Amino acid sequence: MKAALLEGINKLRITNVPTPKCKQGEVLIKVGVCGMCRTDMKAYMYGQRDLRLPRIIGHEIAGTVVEMGEGVTQVKLGDRVQVAPGLPCGSCSYCLQGLHHMCDYVQIMGFHYDGGFAEYVLVPNNGVSCGVLNKIPEELSFQEAAITEPLACSINMQESLQVGLGDIVIIFGAGPLGILNAKLAVARGANKVILIEINENRLAIAKNREFHYCVNPLQTNSIKEVMEVTGGRGADVVIPCCPDPDVVGTGLAMLSKRGRFGFFSGLMMNFGSIKVDFNLIHYKELRVYGAYGCSSLHNRTAVEMLVTEKVKVKDMITRCIQLEEVISGIKMIADMKEMKIVINFE
Ligand SMILES: [Zn+2]
Ligand SMILES: [Zn+2]
Structure with a gap:
C-alpha cells in the first residue's frame, strides 16, 4: 500500500509498505479521508513527545472496515467508521x-502505532475492544467525519469548563481549533462568542461565520473591548486556541469573577517567562482547567453532534489533497492560509 512514512525530522517519504494483516481482535480500515493538523506539522518539523519513528503519521481518520481478525464483534465488514486515535489499556485507575x-x-x-496517512490502517486489539471505532451513517461524509477527533478534543475542554447556556465565551485564535471551539460553544448554548485573532485573513473568514464579535488585538485594546461588550463584567469563559503565552495574562484579565480559564493549546516551547498576575485567580475566584486529547466517549459525542448537525463543519474544509501532496499540505498548515486540510483517498 501507499503510505507517507515519517523517518526523521523533515524526512517524510511517500513509499510502498506491506498492507497490514489482521490478527485476533484487530480491524483493518481502508482510509477514506485523513485530516491534517498542526500536530502533524510539529511531528514533521520537530518531532513530538509521543512519536516513535519511523512512523506513518495521521490521527484524524475515517474509512471503511475491510478486514477483521477473529473475535471482533464491535463492527462488521463494510461499516463506515471514524477512529478515536488514543488506545487505552482499559484497566488502569x-x-x-x-x-x-x-x-x-x-x-x-499516528504516534505509537501507524496512522492514517496511508491507504490502509490497522486498528489494534485493545483499541477495538475499548470502543475506538465509531460507526458513521451514510449521510456523514468521510471529510466531515475526519473532523471528529479535533471536535472531540474541544468537547473534552468545554465539558471541564462547563460551557453552557448564557455564557460569554472568548476564544483566542481563529484557526481550525478556534473555529471548532467557537461552533461548539454556540451549540452548547453560549450567549456570545468573541473571537480574538491577529491574522487578518483568518479574522475575515471568522467574520463571515455565526460568531458575535471578532477582534484584532493589534488594532484595538482587546481587554477594553471585552469589558465594553460584557457591560464591564468580563467574560465567563476564556479558551486559548493558540500557542501564544501572552494570552494567559490577557485572558485572566478578561474574565468575570468566578470565570473559567481553559488551557486547551499547549504553549509554544522555550518561551522563557511570561508576566501573569496570578493574584487574579485568588481575588476573582477564577477556575483554571487543562485539556489534552480526547477519549473514545468524547469521539462518540462528537460524531453524534456532527450527524445531528449541532455542529456543522463542511464550511471548514478549504483544501482536499492527495497523499502525494502531504508535504505541501504541511507547508499550507504552516502558512495558515487554509482552514482545514484533509487527505482524500477516494
Ligand atoms: Zn489533529
Ligand atoms: Zn489505562
Missing part, C-alpha cells in the same frame, strides 16, 4: 473512571 485519554499506558495511532 484512569481507564476504570472512563478517563481513557488520561490512561497511564495510552498508545496513540
Whole structure:
C-alpha cells in the first residue's frame, strides 16, 4: 500500500509498505479521508513527545472496515467508521473512571502505532475492544467525519469548563481549533462568542461565520473591548486556541469573577517567562482547567453532534489533497492560509 512514512525530522517519504494483516481482535480500515493538523506539522518539523519513528503519521481518520481478525464483534465488514486515535489499556485507575485519554499506558495511532496517512490502517486489539471505532451513517461524509477527533478534543475542554447556556465565551485564535471551539460553544448554548485573532485573513473568514464579535488585538485594546461588550463584567469563559503565552495574562484579565480559564493549546516551547498576575485567580475566584486529547466517549459525542448537525463543519474544509501532496499540505498548515486540510483517498 501507499503510505507517507515519517523517518526523521523533515524526512517524510511517500513509499510502498506491506498492507497490514489482521490478527485476533484487530480491524483493518481502508482510509477514506485523513485530516491534517498542526500536530502533524510539529511531528514533521520537530518531532513530538509521543512519536516513535519511523512512523506513518495521521490521527484524524475515517474509512471503511475491510478486514477483521477473529473475535471482533464491535463492527462488521463494510461499516463506515471514524477512529478515536488514543488506545487505552482499559484497566488502569484512569481507564476504570472512563478517563481513557488520561490512561497511564495510552498508545496513540499516528504516534505509537501507524496512522492514517496511508491507504490502509490497522486498528489494534485493545483499541477495538475499548470502543475506538465509531460507526458513521451514510449521510456523514468521510471529510466531515475526519473532523471528529479535533471536535472531540474541544468537547473534552468545554465539558471541564462547563460551557453552557448564557455564557460569554472568548476564544483566542481563529484557526481550525478556534473555529471548532467557537461552533461548539454556540451549540452548547453560549450567549456570545468573541473571537480574538491577529491574522487578518483568518479574522475575515471568522467574520463571515455565526460568531458575535471578532477582534484584532493589534488594532484595538482587546481587554477594553471585552469589558465594553460584557457591560464591564468580563467574560465567563476564556479558551486559548493558540500557542501564544501572552494570552494567559490577557485572558485572566478578561474574565468575570468566578470565570473559567481553559488551557486547551499547549504553549509554544522555550518561551522563557511570561508576566501573569496570578493574584487574579485568588481575588476573582477564577477556575483554571487543562485539556489534552480526547477519549473514545468524547469521539462518540462528537460524531453524534456532527450527524445531528449541532455542529456543522463542511464550511471548514478549504483544501482536499492527495497523499502525494502531504508535504505541501504541511507547508499550507504552516502558512495558515487554509482552514482545514484533509487527505482524500477516494
Ligand atoms: Zn489533529
Ligand atoms: Zn489505562
